[in-house]
Amino acid sequence: MARTVIVGASVGGVRTAQALRAAEYEGEIVLVGDENVLPYDKPPLSKALLAGTTSVDNVGLLTREAAAQTGIELRLGSAAVGVADGAVRLADGTELPYDDLVIATGARARPSPWGTPPGVHVVRSLDDAHRLGTALRAGGPLVVIGAGFIGAEVAATALGMGLTDVTVVDPVAVPLSRVLNEEVAGVFGDLHAGRGVTTRFGVGVTDVREAGGALEVVLDDGSVLPAATIVVGIGAIPNDEWLAHSGIPTDGGVLCDSHCSSVEAPHVWAVGDVARWWHPVYDRYVRLEHWTNAVEQAVCVAHNITHPEDLRSHAPVEYVWSDQYDWKIQLVGRTGGDLAHVRVDGADPARSFAVLYGDGTGRFIGALTVNWPKALVTCRRALSRPSTPPSTVGDVQGLLNSARQASRPTGAGAR
Amino acid sequence: MAVVKADLEACQGYANCVVGAEDVFDIDDGGIVVLLRTTINDAERSRVEEAARSCPVSALVVEDQ
Numbered sequence: 001m002a003r004t005v006i007v008g009a010s011v012g013g014v015r016t017a018q019a020l021r022a023a024e025y026e027g028e029i030v031l032v033g034d035e036n037v038l039p040y041d042k043p044p045l046s047k048a049l050l051a052g053t054t055s056v057d058n059v060g061l062l063t064r065e066a067a068a069q070t071g072i073e074l075r076l077g078s079a080a081v082g083v084a085d086g087a088v089r090l091a092d093g094t095e096l097p098y099d100d101l102v103i104a105t106g107a108r109a110r111p112s113p114w115g116t117p118p119g120v121h122v123v124r125s126l127d128d129a130h131r132l133g134t135a136l137r138a139g140g141p142l143v144v145i146g147a148g149f150i151g152a153e154v155a156a157t158a159l160g161m162g163l164t165d166v167t168v169v170d171p172v173a174v175p176l177s178r179v180l181n182e183e184v185a186g187v188f189g190d191l192h193a194g195r196g197v198t199t200r201f202g203v204g205v206t207d208v209r210e211a212g213g214a215l216e217v218v219l220d221d222g223s224v225l226p227a228a229t230i231v232v233g234i235g236a237i238p239n240d241e242w243l244a245h246s247g248i249p250t251d252g253g254v255l256c257d258s259h260c261s262s263v264e265a266p267h268v269w270a271v272g273d274v275a276r277w278w279h280p281v282y283d284r285y286v287r288l289e290h291w292t293n294a295v296e297q298a299v300c301v302a303h304n305i306t307h308p309e310d311l312r313s314h315a316p317v318e319y320v321w322s323d324q325y326d327w328k329i330q331l332v333g334r335t336g337g338d339l340a341h342v343r344v345d346g347a348d349p350a351r352s353f354a355v356l357y358g359d360g361t362g363r364f365i366g367a368l369t370v371n372w373p374k375a376l377v378t379c380r381r382a383l384s385r386p387s388t389p390p391s392t393v394g395d396v397q398g399l400l401n402s403a404r405q406a407s408r409p410t411g412a413g414a415r
Numbered sequence: 416m417a418v419v420k421a422d423l424e425a426c427q428g429y430a431n432c433v434v435g436a437e438d439v440f441d442i443d444d445g446g447i448v449v450l451l452r453t454t455i456n457d458a459e460r461s462r463v464e465e466a467a468r469s470c471p472v473s474a475l476v477v478e479d480q
Binding site: 015018019022041043291292295296299317319321323328330373374376377380381384407 | 441442445
């Protein structure tokens with residue numbers, strides 16, 4: 001019987017296994033995970049799991065019963081350490097021969113370049129979230145290094161847990177100004193400041209040091225921030241080192257063609273944060289660390305494994321979200337600080353709005369939506385319908401203005 | 416035939432379901448999923464299940480009727 005081995009039991013790996021069964025794959029499926037815990041979902045790690053308002057049982061991706069019912073064999077608690085002669089080798093010495101191999105080992109938090117004395121945390125796994133949650137319940141001050149989505153979510157969660165002394169540091173003067181234009185990105189810095197977070201933007205970190213049972217963060221303007229806990233949220237690194245000497249080429253992720261198939265090794269595929277695949281629309285290699293991309297890529301790979309005569313390319317419309325305080329922030333398609341853009345206000349412009357981005361011809365290519373569900377749906381529809389002619393920024397602006405007016409009588413949409 | 420069910424308490428309005436099957440799912444002004452219909456025929460079941468699996472908070476299920 002044919003066998004597919006999937007290495008990585010987070011959302012990309014689990015969804016590949018499920019999509020294979022949905023595509024009526026009849027062979028064996030083995031799902032390998034390095035953590036000795038049933039597959040769980042990662043977005044809550046910086047929010048509800050960190051706060052302790054939910055438990056891992058509520059964010060499971062695959063129960064033991066569901067795995068058994070659908071014929072997915074779970075091999076949890078032993079990491080894959082290599083691939084040779086058509087088999088995956090695990091740390092415990094097990095060899096798993098495969099007909100198809102799906103690499104879904106994700107990415108890990110970029111480690112602190114300032115050392116990791118006790119009290120310095122990253123957030124990427126269940127253990128990370130539990131350790132950090134325990135530390136935060138002991139009180140502040142908390143210093144978050146990096147004002148990206150993870151850092152911003154941790155700061156928001158910590159405030160919600162009752163910490164009063166929370167500082168976010170980022171070397172960029174206006175964080176997110178690379179993906180959003182400055183004026184829009186500034187709204188999110190103001191959001192944190194308005195909720196009571198101290199923001200230190202445009203200042204780099206030069207050192208983290210221990211100081212009498214506590215920590216200190218030294219900034220490049222000479223100031224020193226005392227900390228009981230430090231969270232480092234400065235990006236992620238794809239987990240591809242275990243493939244060295246495997247004959248599967250990597251370059252900051254597993255190099256794949258547009259079908260998400262290894263550029264060299266036959267019957268080897270990659271899904272999720274670890275995949276660097278040739279995007280057929282952008283005409284370049286792309287690696288995305290987005291939940292929704294992992295799910296869509298899983299479906300694509302499962303289709304391609306089961307339909308070798310009808311291979312599909314993976315050309316997703318990017319979608320990423322971040323939930324901070326009571327704000328819901330979403331990015332769809334392509335956005336960028338240097339793109340032409342139009343802001344459209346929602347029913348309560350102080351907290352609900354959309355920013356539409358266009359290419360040089362005015363074609364609508366992406367959006368930021370904030371606390372405005374109808375705008376999110378409208379923008380995603382406009383970007384995801386390949387059958388209709390491309391929308392212009394003006395078209396979408398008109399749709400959003402109509403949506404705002406339609407929602408006004410009830411006041412809905414402005415929660 | 417199958418039925419689709421939504422957990423309105425769990426829904427966070429991420430709208431992946433709308434992109435996956437806009438003939439079945441919509442999102443209202445408050446950001447909560449709306450089922451445009453609940454009965455799913457066999458021919459469309461795998462497509463709707465795929466849309467349900469794309470929900471980041473697992474708020475959707477497709478079950479035998």
